[in-house]
Amino acid sequence: MILRRCLRAVALAIALLGCIFRYWLMRAGGRFTPERRALWLNSACRHVLASMSIEVDYEGPLPERGLVVANHLSYLDIAILAAVMPCCFVAKKEINRWPYFGKAARAGGTIFLDRASMTSANRAAEQIAERLGECVPVLLFPEGTSTDGSQVLRFHGRLIQPAIEAGAMVTAAAIRYVPSGGEQERELCWFGDEGFLPHLWKVLGVRGFRAHVRFGEPRMYADRRTAATAAREEVMAMRATR
Numbered sequence: 001m002i003l004r005r006c007l008r009a010v011a012l013a014i015a016l017l018g019c020i021f022r023y024w025l026m027r028a029g030g031r032f033t034p035e036r037r038a039l040w041l042n043s044a045c046r047h048v049l050a051s052m053s054i055e056v057d058y059e060g061p062l063p064e065r066g067l068v069v070a071n072h073l074s075y076l077d078i079a080i081l082a083a084v085m086p087c088c089f090v091a092k093k094e095i096n097r098w099p100y101f102g103k104a105a106r107a108g109g110t111i112f113l114d115r116a117s118m119t120s121a122n123r124a125a126e127q128i129a130e131r132l133g134e135c136v137p138v139l140l141f142p143e144g145t146s147t148d149g150s151q152v153l154r155f156h157g158r159l160i161q162p163a164i165e166a167g168a169m170v171t172a173a174a175i176r177y178v179p180s181g182g183e184q185e186r187e188l189c190w191f192g193d194e195g196f197l198p199h200l201w202k203v204l205g206v207r208g209f210r211a212h213v214r215f216g217e218p219r220m221y222a223d224r225r226t227a228a229t230a231a232r233e234e235v236m237a238m239r240a241t242r
Contacts, residue, residue, distance in 0.1 A: 005204040008052055012204070015051035016100060019044040023107055034109050038086035038136045041108035045083040049211075052204060058084050060215030063137045066169035067128070067160065068215075069231045071152050071239065072141035074190030074199070075101075077175055080211045082108070087137040090124060090159060098196075109136075113159075115144060121158060129162040137171075142228060148186045149177070152239070155232040157224035164227060169218035172231040174238035180208030214238045 026032065026040050049056060054076070062085050070081065078089055088109040096102045096112050105112075111127045114120035131138045142155035163170050177185045183206060190199045203209065216234045221227035 001205045004207075005201060008204040011051035012048065015047045018047055019104065034088060034131065034134050034136050035086070037107065037109040038082075038088055041082045041088075041104075042086040044104065044108075045079040048079055049083050053209065054080075054203075055210040056080055056083050056213070057210065058213040058215065061217070062215065063087075063169070063171045063218060065132070065135055065137055066171060066218060067132065067163040068137050068139045068171045068173050069142050069155065069160065069228075069235075070139065070173035070213075071175055071235050072143050072146045073149055073175055073177060073185075074146050074188070075196070076188075076190070076203070076211070077141070077146075078105075080175065080213065081139055081173070084213055085137065087139045088131055090128065090138065090140045093120070111138075125159055125162050128159060129166060132162060132166045132168045139173075142231070146189065146191050148189045148191050150186065152232055152236050155228035157228035160221075160224045160227045160231075164221060164224050167220065170221060170227050170231060171218045172216040172234040172238070174214045174216075174235045176212045176214075176239055178210040178212055179206055180210065181206055214241075 022043060023040060026036060068087065070077065081087065088111065090111045090113055091105060093112045093114045095105050111124050113124040128138055140159055142160065143153040144156055147153060160170065177188045179185065179188055188203060188206065188209065216238065221230065
């Protein structure tokens with residue numbers, strides 16, 4: 001297992017360096033639009049997940065625009081969903097300070113949110129509204145935190161409001177981790193007070209790891225409370241169906 005972890009750590013480092021190279025190559029190619037940022041992030045995350053031997057599959061119609069709301073199991077969800085489709089994310093402000101990954105998130109067009117600040121929430125809502133007018137889906141984790149997968153927490157509707165006002169489609173997405181080495185999904189989730197590096201080191205040692213994403217049908221809602229409740233119920237139903 002130690003050898004597996006070390007080999008994957010080296011492969012991950014090489015993949016991250018490749019992401020930097022492709023970023024500057026894309027920057028040199030002209031204006032870095034939201035669409036091009038999303039395409040860069042899509043390519044970068046595919047390479048990163050491959051280096052970690054994480055397989056990703058999905059079912060359901062891929063959203064091409066609008067708001068996508070998903071359950072949240074760990075930081076890996078960002079790479080998993082971005083590898084499935086070009087998109088931009090709404091993420092907690094702490095990620096902005098992470099070494100390397102903060103800069104990568106900014107390069108990918110991430111909207112950062114301070115959950116404790118109403119001003120930050122209003123600014124994030126304005127940015128979401130702007131992005132909804134572009135040809136890139138906006139991805140939101142409305143639980144507000146990651147979990148161990150045993151339940152889907154209540155979806156907060158505040159940042160769904162821009163989609164309601166814009167008449168944009170809202171698509172529910174359910175993420176499931178499927179380890180093949182005998183581990184439980186919970187062991188691969190990042191939640192509570194577990195540190196980032198210890199969790200990453202654990203993931204690098206897993207024998208087999210597949211992430212499955214299931215998308216629901218895009219829907220329009222009359223209000224954010226209905227949207228939050230219905231999307232959460234849809235995610236729970238999709239996760240309950242193996």
